[in-house]
Amino acid sequence: MLLVARFGQKHLASIEPRQPTHFQPKSTDNKRMAVNLTLPPGTYVGGQPVFGQAQLHFPEVLEDDIQEVHVKLRGYIFTRITRRNPQVGERPAYENIREVNYQHDTIDLVKENISIWSRANGPRPDGAQMLQIPFQFVLPPNALPSFDWNHGVDLQASISYFVEIVGVRDGMLHRNRRVRAGLAVLPPDPQGAMVNRTLRLRLPYEWRIAEAHKKIRRGIFGKYARVTAELHLPNYPSLPLFTPIPFVLRVLTKTKQEKFDAKDENPAEDLFPAPPTHPNQVEFQVRRYVTLRARLASDRREDHFADLAGMCKNGTGEGVEVHVNPRRWIPAKEDHDSDSAGSNDDRKGKWLQETIMRGTFVLNFPPGFETENLTLRYEINMKVDFPGIGNDLKIEVPLVVSSGLPHIPDEVAPMPPVWPNQGYPQALNLPKSYWEFEGAEED
Missing domain, CATH: 2.60.40.640 (Immunoglobulin-like)
Known part of the structure; x- marks a missing residue:
């Protein structure tokens, strides 16, 4: 918050x-x-x-x-x-x-x-x-x-x-x-404490979806393929600390238009662009933005602050579930992309490939704030790289973090909060x- x-x-x-x-x-x-x-x-x-x-x-x-x-x-x-x-x-x-x-x-x-x-x-x-x-x-x-x-x-x-x-x-x-x-x-953060309780008990909640679309090609000539990514997060004004936050990442790719070849149904065949099949093929990170002022001087910096769910080039992605759907052939006359419009050749079409990743991440760093001398905010960046120059697909989502405290027990939601005799263990x-x-x- x-x-x-x-x-x-x-x-x-x-x-x-x-x-x-x-x-x-x-x-x-x-x-x-x-x-x-x-x-x-x-x-x-x-x-x-x-x-x-x-x-x-x-x-x-x-x-x-x-x-x-x-x-x-x-x-x-x-x-x-x-x-x-x-x-x-x-x-x-x-x-x-x-x-x-x-x-x-x-x-x-x-x-x-x-x-x-x-x-x-x-x-x-x-x-x-x-x-x-x-x-x-x-x-x-x-x-x-x-x-x-x-x-x-x-x-x-x-x-x-x-x-x-x-x-x-x-x-x-x-x-x-x-x-x-x-x-x-x-x-x-009473509101975040209720969100914490909802997620902890796996009660129903709505999702918000951030999307990115891009046309890419392997070289500098030729027809374009299409890639799409969707990042699903719980639809709350802020995400509380010390709470497993569920997410779903869906990556879909469509090849350029080509003639049908039965051998391409084999998943071992490399079809460009191939969606990621392991969490370390996705960069899922938090970027931090700090603005400060001292007397008459001011400055602003940003940095790569944290990786989420172990999803980075050298990460293990432990706990992230990966599901790769079978390839599906889309005939040109059933494809709604502009480059397929007017095609009557039944032999032409595109291959649709899809990967879905599910997992959770936990935030444990200071929430954002804004004061006269010091401001802190965060952003979630998701990036998938495909072969070729400039063929990266990015999603950028503002990350509003809140404390999620005082803790609300599973059985009851007391108001006002009942303070412990010491600090919280988180x-x-x-x-x-x-x-x-x-x-x-x-x-």
């Missing part, structure tokens, strides 16, 4: 590059950290409570001169664009001197604080003990999905969420103690860099 959002509290960062921050400092004398936190695992949904435990280790808290302890929930959009312009000056061009310009923005999505302990009036256990203090935050109901992307080192964008515990220390030379734990977050596909909190500010 495409989300449109505008957020306040925009911070325009300086154009100097930000160095990575290490958010989990380790003591050089191998002592345990004075403060720490734990969060239940899983993927969270906007509007869902997040429960956690703050851990204060004594006497380390006192020995580390910690005055107060806070727990913070943070969410933000980060974009960075790096421009490398040739340097104009006295140096020769072969030295390839470049002027580098960094521009980046951070926009707050959620910013909440809880004070859980102070030296002045908080408990001080005797000896070596751990004080555990529970806390709770509630994610904003309109939360954007967690996201992390880069194009080389020059373009970066992310939507990040984390919970942080901060041990506040006095003095300019005393760095506060910080530990951060990331959260994978998705927007709530794992959102996020790169390792998401958990490094690039662009997070130390406040």
Whole structure:
């Protein structure tokens, strides 16, 4: 589901590059950290409570001169664009001197604080003990999905969420103690949750069909053959994550007009154009489109993001059923193509060949969204290559992805949702860099 959002509290960062921050400092004398936190695992949904435990280790808290302890929930959009312009000056061009310009923005999505302990009036256990203090935050109901992307080192964008515990220390030379734990977050999607339930229980639903047609020939001369592809998908406004999505791919080919030859009835005979007979002869992929802005700079990129159902040149296509129908002869007088019009020769006609592939695919990546600084969208691309130059047949379908959460049990559809005490077990596909909190500010 495409989300449109505008957020306040925009911070325009300086154009100097930000160095990575290490958010989990380790003591050089191998002592345990004075403060720490734990969060239940899983993927969270906007509007869902997040429960956690703050851990204060004594006497380390006192020995580390910690005055107060806070727990913070943070969410933000980060974009960075790096421009490398040739340097104009006295140096020769072969030295390839470049002027580098960094521009980046951070926009707050959620910013909440809880004070859980102070030296002045908080408990001080005797000896070596751990004080555990529970806390709770509630994610904003309109939360954007967690996201992390880069194009080389020059373009970066992310939507990040984390919970942080901060041990506040006095003095300019005393760095506060910080530990951060990331959260994978998705927007709530009641409609997609119902779609998830429908598909999971194999209840009846309608299909939508995307088609492509093309005339092709093996060489640069001669008559044309015809190829057609149909991609069938469930007819819903969006497709939910973590759900087996059924699909049907139907490929039909008609040879150029020719005289009937009985030997061509043998499937071992090669008739151009032959439809695919194995999933690895079809490219079934997701393309990703990212648009970002940072201060006065903007950029847009697209990439091949994922293969669906293992259907690609080196894929196995495991689980995809392939059915190849017997060839069928169509006499010219029964053919409705324009190149067969007016033909009365009973010996002429075309061979019709057909392949049908059925399977499912599962989406596990962040849904699309749209904000002032960052936009994400997807597209399904299906391509079948036939012999010859330019003889590829393509279908392009916009892919609208939604979270499909909160989960609705098979037996009942509760409203409002019943939240679990931890995140959902479904794992959102996020790169390792998401958990490094690039662009997070130390406040």
